[in-house]
Amino acid sequence: MPLRLALLALLALAAPAAAGTVTVFAAASTREALDRAAEAWEAETGHEVVLSYAGSSALARQIQQGAPAQLFLSANADWMDVLQDEGLIDPDTRSDLLGNRLVLIAAPGAVLPDPLAPGALARALDDERLAMALVDAVPAGIYGKAALAHLGLWDALAPKVAQADNVRAALALVARGEAPFGVVYATDAAAEPAVTVAARFPPDSHPPIRYPLAAMRDAGPEARALLRWLNGPQAAAIFRDHGFTVPDRAP
Incomplete structure (x- = not known):
């Protein structure tokens, strides 16, 4: 390999991965906790999180109409079920992230x-x-x-x-x-x-208050990495600090 090409290859390997942007649609009640969690993940990874808050029904309808969400955090299971039935989420990524009172x-x-x-x-x-x-x-x-x-x-x-x-x-x-x-x-x-x-x-x-989280079927690697992080211990500590309950998860 010519020296110039070899140097370029080494520089490419040494360069940090380009920062990505992850768009999250989330129930309005998660605002303070999710803002803080997103800031922590951004500081850790260098990626950017764009958060859109509203009622879960409004967000689910926007996703049905093609809004560019990559992750959806709903305040109940029914709206997530609707998107799953329509094939819009990856069911393998779905989990009950939070609980509330x-x-x-x-x-x-x-x-x-x-x-x-x-x-x-x-x-x-x-x-x-x-x-x-x-x-x-x-x-x-x-x-x-x-x-x-x-x-x-x-x-x-x-x-x-x-x-x-x-x-x-x-x-x-x-x-x-x-x-x-x-x-x-x-x-x-x-x-x-x-x-x-x-x-x-x-x-x-009333029925148990659960907040399911899932990735859209076409979500990229950064979105899936954020989803895994939100299911992890660092995010759980933030959510508990804001008064949410967090289901026990297998190690």
Whole structure:
């Protein structure tokens, strides 16, 4: 091999791999934790993570319409099932990454003893509204409706619900005092100092809250590397620090 070509080959081997970009569509409730996890992975690898947050239903529909997501982190299994049934994700990469809890939050100054007692919350709301994510489409709203129905409260509360596009929008309504109470995830309440937790829903009042993660079928090596890292111990420590539960994983 000519000397010049040999030198070029050596330089190519010595050069660092080109940085890649990974686009992640993620449920709005994961924002703070996933932002921090992405920053850690970027610092470790030199790759860039582009994060798009919204309600899981809206993100799944965008993926169905061809949006360029490489990883999808959903707030419930149903929307991931839809994408899997349509052949849009690689099922071998799918895992339940996170878990969460459901709480009733109160705006500044809103106090209600025993708010989950029969009739208490409906009476306290009077002409005001209970903030929730879309109860028939967004996971937090679906879980919230199920919990309220299980407790026998839904029929009285349904006419008083102000539905928001996603759980963070419902959180914001309560934080601004535009709604005195709301139903959100425990991690949302922990991320917003303006609200207080008025009650915690019993775990058996709604289906288990799980966040499945998967790669799209055409996801590249950087996206798959990020997916493996998110399933690992460094990411788990970050998620737990933000109040999520993390399933035990085989070593």
